[in-house]
Amino acid sequence: xxxxxxxxxxxxxxxxxxxxxxxxxxxxxxxxxxxxxxxxxxxxxxxxxxxxxxxxxxxxxxxxxxxxxxxxxxxxxxxxxxxxxxxxxxxxxxxxxxxxxxxxxxxxxxxxxxxxxxxxxxxxxxxxxxxxxxxxxxxxxxxxxxxxxxxxxxxxxxxxxxxxxxxxxxxxxxxxxxxxxxx
Amino acid sequence: xxxxxxxxxxxxxxxxxxxxxxxxxxxxxxxxxxxxxxxxxxxxxxxxxxxxxxxxxxxxxxxxxxxxxxxxxxxxxxxxxxxxxxxxxxxxxxxxxxxxxxxxxxxxxxxxxxxxxxxxxxxxxxxxxxxxxxxxxxxxxxxxxxxxxxxxxxxxxxxxxxxxxxxxxxxxxxxxxxxxxxx
DNA sequence: ACCTGAACACCGTTCAAGT
DNA sequence: ACCTGAACACCGTTCAAGT
Numbered sequence: 503x504x505x506x507x508x509x510x511x512x513x514x515x516x517x518x519x520x521x522x523x524x525x526x527x528x529x530x531x532x533x534x535x536x537x538x539x540x541x542x543x544x545x546x547x548x549x550x551x552x553x554x555x556x557x558x559x560x561x562x563x564x565x566x567x568x569x570x571x572x573x574x575x576x577x578x579x580x581x582x583x584x585x586x587x588x589x590x591x592x593x594x595x596x597x598x599x600x601x602x603x604x605x606x607x608x609x610x611x612x613x614x615x616x617x618x619x620x621x622x623x624x625x626x627x628x629x630x631x632x633x634x635x636x637x638x639x640x641x642x643x644x645x646x647x648x649x650x651x652x653x654x655x656x657x658x659x660x661x662x663x664x665x666x667x668x669x670x671x672x673x674x675x676x677x678x679x680x681x682x683x684x685x
Numbered sequence: 686x687x688x689x690x691x692x693x694x695x696x697x698x699x700x701x702x703x704x705x706x707x708x709x710x711x712x713x714x715x716x717x718x719x720x721x722x723x724x725x726x727x728x729x730x731x732x733x734x735x736x737x738x739x740x741x742x743x744x745x746x747x748x749x750x751x752x753x754x755x756x757x758x759x760x761x762x763x764x765x766x767x768x769x770x771x772x773x774x775x776x777x778x779x780x781x782x783x784x785x786x787x788x789x790x791x792x793x794x795x796x797x798x799x800x801x802x803x804x805x806x807x808x809x810x811x812x813x814x815x816x817x818x819x820x821x822x823x824x825x826x827x828x829x830x831x832x833x834x835x836x837x838x839x840x841x842x843x844x845x846x847x848x849x850x851x852x853x854x855x856x857x858x859x860x861x862x863x864x865x866x867x868x
Numbered sequence: 869a870c871c872t873g874a875a876c877a878c879c880g881t882t883c884a885a886g887t
Numbered sequence: 888a889c890c891t892g893a894a895c896a897c898c899g900t901t902c903a904a905g906t
Binding site for chain 2 (some may be wrong): 876878879881882883
């Protein structure tokens with residue numbers, strides 16, 4: 503729940519500049535990039551970053567927002583698919599790409615998914631819920647093993663080793679997990 | 686290849702104290718612990734740490750040494766097992782525990798396995814080779830899919846999300862990967 | 869209400885001086 | 888040959904002073 507308080511015009515401008523800079527910095531230097539660089543590139547004072555984004559995680563959440571929204575929609579669109587397994591496959595293939603352009607991001611996402619209360623966890627809550635619907639349908643159709651939860655699947659996929667250049671999981675790795683999921 | 690140069694008596698004493706302290710510190714604070722704490726607990730100067738262990742990775746390698754040796758032996762012992770798949774299962778179950786007592790270590794191990802030249806990568810080379818023998822035997826027996834390499838399997842297993850208390854992979858997660866591996 | 873630069877704390881790394 | 892404490896650099900976080 504990103505509380506959209508009303509901000510003074512200059513504050514809004516700063517927030518936008520900070521987000522643009524953060525996206526750029528994380529893309530270039532990875533999710534572990536020094537935060538310093540962000541207010542520097544945004545042309546604002548250090549403390550302004552901390553006022554708007556108290557922690558690194560708050561920046562991650564803001565940056566991943568759009569992708570998460572898209573994935574929620576993609577899940578909802580597939581809720582009534584004729585073949586639940588096929589719907590699951592397609593959705594996970596799209597999900598696998600989340601955070602791929604920021605080195606180290608998907609590993610952090612994986613951890614956040616299994617925790618509670620972090621900004622990234624809160625951001626992902628609707629996505630978890632939407633995916634869970636797809637997942638249960640496939641389980642009920644006896645296409646997916648039932649000794650594992652939907653969140654676990656997301657966490658495993660995001661934890662897969664990433665190609666250093668593309669940031670994507672290796673297709674064979676994903677195939678192992680998906681085959682292991684199928685019943 | 687840990688070059689076992691001859692050290693002056695006080696140097697040997699310091700190295701041992703540093704390793705004992707590092708084990709303790711990483712166990713308590715995880716693999717990301719501040720290095721500072723190590724020379725402090727070992728009762729030596731800061732620079733003495735850096736003389737003997739130029740990077741954090743050198744400490745990791747030294748600390749994981751014993752476990753890696755054990756795993757090499759375990760692999761060799763199973764090379765002629767009657768059932769290659771069973772041998773593989775048993776070995777991976779043992780492997781999964783490596784670094785479990787140091788929070789965040791197995792994720793780092795996973796990355797190191799796919800790189801070259803890092804101290805941890807060098808440490809693991811013999812283990813990779815020993816496991817590869819087991820792995821190929823299972824592939825040749827058509828028990829394991831052949832679109833994936835043995836190192837990939839190690840990297841995937843070490844990348845699996847870890848239980849925050851035990852440091853172990855969840856059994857169901859491991860089961861997904863192993864079932865996905867089987868042909 | 870929001871901004872800023874300066875100050876502070878933390879920690880990795882190096883170096884000059886010692887034995 | 889090896890040790891040490893001091894110095895330096897980097898970076899996250901806070902705060903007093905400004906508009």
